[in-house]
Amino acid sequence: MKASNLRRLAAALLVAMLMLPGCLEAEAVDEGAEQATEVTLTVWHSFAAESKEEAVFEASVAAFMEAHPGVEVDVTGIPFAEADRQFMIAAQADEAPDLVRLSSDQLGRIGDVRVSGEPLLEDLRVHLTPAQRSAFDARALNAMRYDGALLGVPASQDCLSLLYNPILFDAAGVEHPSEDWTLDDLVNAADELTAGDVNGLAMPVKDAYWWFGFQAGHGGALFDANGTPTLDSNGSAEAMQWVIDLEQVHGVVQTGTQTESMKTQFLGAKAAMIVDGPWNWATYEAGRIPLQQTLLPTVAETGERVAPLVTYKGWSVSKQSPEKVWATELALHLSSMDVQRTFASETYTLPTHVDLYEDAEIVESDVLSGFLDQLMVGTPAPTTRAMGMVYDPLVTAFENVYAGEMAADEALQLADEALEADLEAAS
Structure with missing residues (x-):
């Protein structure tokens, strides 16, 4: 979805939010928003077309742009099963998006690939503070690592x-x-x-x-x-x-x-x-x-x-991105506690944010709490080339x-x- 359409969605959401009690209070302006001018991010997602997941994702992107007026986000949907292959093809042509949604096994297939001697994905260890990393389930964060490099921010997990x-x-x-x-x-x-x-x-x-x-x-x-x-x-x-x-x-x-x-x-x-x-x-x-x-x-x-095998999905920043800082900021937003809570309540997507494990809404949901119990006794999928093959x-x-x-x-x-x-x- 184009940024202009997402902005119209954001405006509608903002009007609705302003009608809620307490939402008219002023909020601190993010320092990055003052610095952002004419920044455009391209994002590839792999949610099913016209699904609830896609709708929640697009609303989350719209909210990010509303909070950062100088940032435009252009969104493209790609088939989940094709995400890693299409990303590798795009990277080889120097046309990779700034941000892409990938699963842990897809990271395993991408991890060793190089273009002109460079990896395809940014190592996010230099972008995330220890406090930001500790917000996520350690198993989920580890699933975003390949050979020590942190190749994504974990946004969800699932199992049978x-x-x-x-x-x-x-x-x-x-x-x-x-x-x-x-x-x-x-x-x-x-x-x-x-x-x-x-x-x-x-x-x-x-x-x-x-x-x-x-x-x-x-x-x-x-x-x-x-x-x-x-x-x-x-x-x-x-x-x-x-x-x-x-x-x-x-x-x-x-x-x-x-x-x-x-x-x-x-x-x-x-x-x-x-x-x-x-x-x-x-x-x-x-x-x-x-x-x-x-x-x-x-x-x-x-x-x-x-x-059951526990698999993970997250947001990865392209090594080729000229806007790595802003792409990381968007990845953190899409993996934030508030966005994960919305995904959980509206689509039954299992969160990776540890604070949500004790969230009243999630604990009281038989579906979410039941699957989280199953997940805790599951087998984390290794993020390796072998798992991808x-x-x-x-x-x-x-x-x-x-x-x-x-x-x-x-x-x-x-x-x-x-x-x-x-x-x-x-x-």
């Missing part, structure tokens, strides 16, 4: 959890899920709930992202402490087979379920449970599904809880096991070898 339709449970006379559940409890309940055109559970059993948490619960890990791939670590094959068996052996997951079809099943009350993230909660609410959430179960054999070999591994062409342990061993070969070729 267990959601369920209490009406279907009550109709079948099955007790609701609880934090005390084991994987056996999950399967047994799903079996009781599977009848007619209703399945007990919906999740894409061939998607590695959904497997990561079950791998951790079975005692496995994607990488060791040195970052070396360990896709075939102890417990990993058992976790893969357990996930696939949900469909092929227990029959509690509908055959061929993918990420989109699982949402359709849950929205149509054709699935009693679903493993999904907060990003789809509003969609289910709009579909009048009376959903509830609880922690993913524990694995009885290990005593460990299923620990892990999916391709795992796609092949899952396909081979699902088709019955290979045992899980063999498939994961080959996937581990393929990932190590890919990393060596890329170095």
